Amino acid sequence: MHEPIVEFQNVSFSYGSRVALQHVNAVINKGDYIGLIGPNGAGKTTLIRVLLGLLKPSSGNVRLYGKNIKEFKDWHKIGYVQQKATTFDATFPVTVEEVVAMGRFAFAGVGRPLDHHDRHRIGDVLKMVGLDKVADRRVGELSGGQQQKVFIARALASDPDLLILDEPTTGVDVRSQHEFYHFLHDLNVHHRLTLVLISHDTDVVSTHVSRLLCINKTIMDHGCSIEFLLPSHKHNDVKKNEQIFKRVRHKH
Amino acid sequence: MDFFQYAFMQRALIAGLFVALSCSLIGVFLVLRRLSLIGDGLAHIAFGGLALGLFTGLPPMITALGTTVLGALCIQWLKQKKVAADAAIAVIFSMGLALGVVLVSLARGFNIDLFSFLFGSILAVSEADLFTVGVLGVVVVAAVIIFYKELLYITFDEEAAKASGLPIGFLNALLMVLTAITVIVAMRVVGVLLVSSLIVLPTITVRLFSRSFKQTLVYSALFGLLSVFLGLFAAFYLDIAAGGAIVLVAGALFLLVSLLHKLLNRNG
Numbered sequence: 071m072h073e074p075i076v077e078f079q080n081v082s083f084s085y086g087s088r089v090a091l092q093h094v095n096a097v098i099n100k101g102d103y104i105g106l107i108g109p110n111g112a113g114k115t116t117l118i119r120v121l122l123g124l125l126k127p128s129s130g131n132v133r134l135y136g137k138n139i140k141e142f143k144d145w146h147k148i149g150y151v152q153q154k155a156t157t158f159d160a161t162f163p164v165t166v167e168e169v170v171a172m173g174r175f176a177f178a179g180v181g182r183p184l185d186h187h188d189r190h191r192i193g194d195v196l197k198m199v200g201l202d203k204v205a206d207r208r209v210g211e212l213s214g215g216q217q218q219k220v221f222i223a224r225a226l227a228s229d230p231d232l233l234i235l236d237e238p239t240t241g242v243d244v245r246s247q248h249e250f251y252h253f254l255h256d257l258n259v260h261h262r263l264t265l266v267l268i269s270h271d272t273d274v275v276s277t278h279v280s281r282l283l284c285i286n287k288t289i290m291d292h293g294c295s296i297e298f299l300l301p302s303h304k305h306n307d308v309k310k311n312e313q314i315f316k317r318v319r320h321k322h
Numbered sequence: 323m324d325f326f327q328y329a330f331m332q333r334a335l336i337a338g339l340f341v342a343l344s345c346s347l348i349g350v351f352l353v354l355r356r357l358s359l360i361g362d363g364l365a366h367i368a369f370g371g372l373a374l375g376l377f378t379g380l381p382p383m384i385t386a387l388g389t390t391v392l393g394a395l396c397i398q399w400l401k402q403k404k405v406a407a408d409a410a411i412a413v414i415f416s417m418g419l420a421l422g423v424v425l426v427s428l429a430r431g432f433n434i435d436l437f438s439f440l441f442g443s444i445l446a447v448s449e450a451d452l453f454t455v456g457v458l459g460v461v462v463v464a465a466v467i468i469f470y471k472e473l474l475y476i477t478f479d480e481e482a483a484k485a486s487g488l489p490i491g492f493l494n495a496l497l498m499v500l501t502a503i504t505v506i507v508a509m510r511v512v513g514v515l516l517v518s519s520l521i522v523l524p525t526i527t528v529r530l531f532s533r534s535f536k537q538t539l540v541y542s543a544l545f546g547l548l549s550v551f552l553g554l555f556a557a558f559y560l561d562i563a564a565g566g567a568i569v570l571v572a573g574a575l576f577l578l579v580s581l582l583h584k585l586l587n588r589n590g
Contacts, residue, residue, distance in 0.1 A: 122485045145487030152481060162354060164478055165534040172475050176486045181468045208533045228486065 073100040074136070075232055075264060076121060078289075081130035083116055090116040092288045094130070098232070103258045103265045105279035107272050112286040114268045115153075118234055122150055146176040149225030149233040151218075153240060158217070160210035167205040169220050170195060173227025192227055199223045199253070215246035226257075232264040233257065239271075251278045325558060333452050334444040334511060334564070338550040340459025341511045344504040346524040346546025347466045350539050351497055353525040354477050356407075360397065360498075361518035363411040364505045367393035367418030368514045372439050373425035382439070383454050387506045393418060394498035402491070442513035442565025444557050451510050458507045462500050466539075473497065474535055511550070513565035520549065523572035530583045545575060 076098035083091040090113045098104060108114050119125045120132060123139055132139040135147070173195070174188040184192075196202040199219040204212065209220055218238060225233055235254075239247045255278065257263045269275040276282060284290040325331055352358055371389030375382030393414045400410035426436075438446040447455070466473065475483040476493050484490045501521075508517045524545040525538065532538040553568030560567070 124481065124484060143487070145485065148485075150482065150485045152479075158479075159354075161529070162478060163529055163532045163535055163538045164474075168474070168535050169478070172471075172478070172482070172486075175471045175475055175483075175488070178471065180472060183471075206533070224482075 072097075074098070075100050075134065077131075077133040078117070078121075079131040079133065081117075081120060081127045081132060083113075083120055083125060083127050089287060091120070091127070094285070094289050096283055096289045098264065098266065100231075100264055101258075101262060103254075103278070103280045104267065105272075105275040105282045106266055106268045106285060107270065107275060107282060108285040110270060114270075114285055115236055117285060118150070118236060118266070118268060121234070122148065146228040147231045149173075149228055149230030151221045151225050151233070151235045151238055153236045158209075158221075162210065164209055165206055166201055166209055166212070166220050167192065167196065169209055170201075170205075170223045170227050173224040176228050191229070195223045195227045198226065215242045215250070218242055218250075230263065232266070234266045234268070236268045237270070238267065239269075254278065325555070330445055330447065331554075331558060333447040333449070334554055335551070337447045337452055337455045337511050338554050338568075339547070340455050340463075341508045341520070342546035342550040343543055344459050344462035344507045345512075345517070345520040346542040347539060348462060348497075348501055348504045349521040349523075349525045349546075350535075350542050351473055351477050352501060353522055353529075355497075358522045359408070359411055359518065360501055361505060361521040363397070363415040363418075364390050364394055364502050365509075365514040365517045366415045366422075368505050368509060369440070370418035370421035370425070372436065372509075372514070373422040373429075376436060377425045377429050381450075382435075383451065383506065383509070386509065387458075387503070389418065389421075390502040390505055391499055394502035395495060398495050398498045401494075438513070439509060440513050440515050441563045442509075442511050442516060442568070444511070444554060444564045447510050455507050455510060458503050462503055462507065465496065465500055469493070469496065478535075511554075511564055512568055513563070516565040516569045519569045520546065520572060523569070523576055524549065527572075527576040527579050530579055545572070549575060 074097045076096075078094045078096045081091055081094040082089070094113075094117060106114050106117070116125065120127050121134075123142075123145075134142045135144065170192050171184060171188070174184055174192060178184055178188060193202070196205050199222060201216065201219055201223060204216070209217060212220065222233075222235070222238070239250060242250065254265060254267070258265050265279075267275055267279060326335075349361075352360055368386045368390045371386035372382045374380070374389065375385035378385070397407075397410045397414050400413065401407055405413075435446075472483070472488055472493050473496075475486070475488060476490060476497075480490060483493075504521065505514065505517050508520060512520055524542040527545050528538050528541040532541060549572035550568050553571045554564060556562065556567040556571065557564040
């Protein structure tokens with residue numbers, strides 16, 4: 071039943087002398103909808119960058135689809151949507167369609183232009199996220215929410231099996247956020263995508279995901295303690311967090 | 323038009339075609355990656371390589387090509403060692419110039435040839451030069467076409483390109499080497515000291531109005547061609563340095579387009 075697609079085995083990572091990850095052990099199974107949460111600087115993004123092969127762990131192993139990460143070649147199976155603010159120059163002359171097309175580049179070999187099938191898939195994905203009407207617009211002209219969709223569409227265009235989203239709702243208004251989580255739910259349930267949602271916003275994330283992974287340099291074995299979720303220890307928030315836990319456990 | 327009857331002018335025009343295409347196409351990637359100054363940095367290394375050729379009696383185009391490609395790979399290597407891009411360029415920049423200056427002083431000055439390499443000349447393109455420029459120009463244009471998708475991806479979003487499994491190290495080194503080759507292609511007609519403006523100006527002109535990446539590449543090539551050909555006409559009729567004329571035309575086109583853009587946007 072449980073088919074592990076990502077396995078972290080005792081993974082540690084340091085930036086120079088600063089330890090970012092320590093003995094991380096975690097498994098992501100096919101079909102999971104995981105919320106990866108933790109305070110700022112807890113190593114959430116670092117863990118994902120290790121998963122994507124962008125950083126090499128100082129010790130420990132990562133296995134993807136049962137293979138050691140060094141032997142893993144099917145990178146198109148893993149879609150990754152970065153935190154938008156750090157990656158995007160709004161004046162860059164590139165259309166929505168051109169950005170989404172990048173998701174197909176992994177399939178087309180070097181020197182081969184995108185073919186009919188690729189174009190078809192790009193059109194499908196644009197329709198799916200509701201951007202088909204603005205396909206010819208420059209990405210920088212769109213609203214924050216629409217830009218976020220462009221990057222999600224790019225990740226989806228590579229027909230991923232696992233979709234990782236790093237703080238995807240930063241700078242997106244509440245109504246669009248609601249719509250967005252609905253869309254993710256649909257991807258998880260109807261399109262059978264495994265999802266990993268990185269966030270520091272415990273409240274919002276926990277209402278949507280089926281499992282929480284709490285990280286603070288290492289994965290908390292016994293779930294997320296309330297103190298861990300809430301560095302400020304405010305009484306009201308403690309109560310709120312208790313409710314969140316009940317909700318998530320209930321779903322489980 | 324007596325213009326086309328001169329063999330030297332025909333050679334300058336053919337060389338100009340390759341110069342315009344390679345500079346403006348590579349320029350799009352460099353400007354958008356905020357590496358505009360790299361052309362200038364590599365041009366200074368080319369100067370060192372030229373001086374080496376003139377000093378040792380080896381073909382200067384070949385020694386310049388060798389040192390410039392080597393310098394480009396050094397910049398890439400320094401960047402991988404976490405040296406900031408601008409610092410890496412600055413280091414290589416002055417090393418090339420230092421080599422050139424030392425060689426010039428050793429030789430107690432050079433002949434007039436060095437001046438034409440620095441500022442470009444329509445008289446300077448020999449048959450052998452034209453062959454070298456043609457081969458190198460075709461290499462640059464072909465590489466941009468073949469690696470179009472990959473170069474676009476690393477230019478727009480290097481991290482995502484890496485995560486999708488593209489060989490980032492190779493592609494970055496490729497762009498550096500292509501830039502080095504472009505500098506050598508442009509050296510005879512535009513001159514090493516003026517190359518970087520011809521790399522940057524077509525792209526920043528087109529960015530004023532272009533929406534898509536493909537459009538940016540195509541129109542940059544057109545503006546590059548227009549600048550080079552108008553510049554060569556001016557150099558012929560006014561008897562002025564070709565490189566200077568080409569760069570001034572490119573600058574004037576940029577001003578013209580930005581004025582037009584402002585006017586049209588105000589009315590529209």
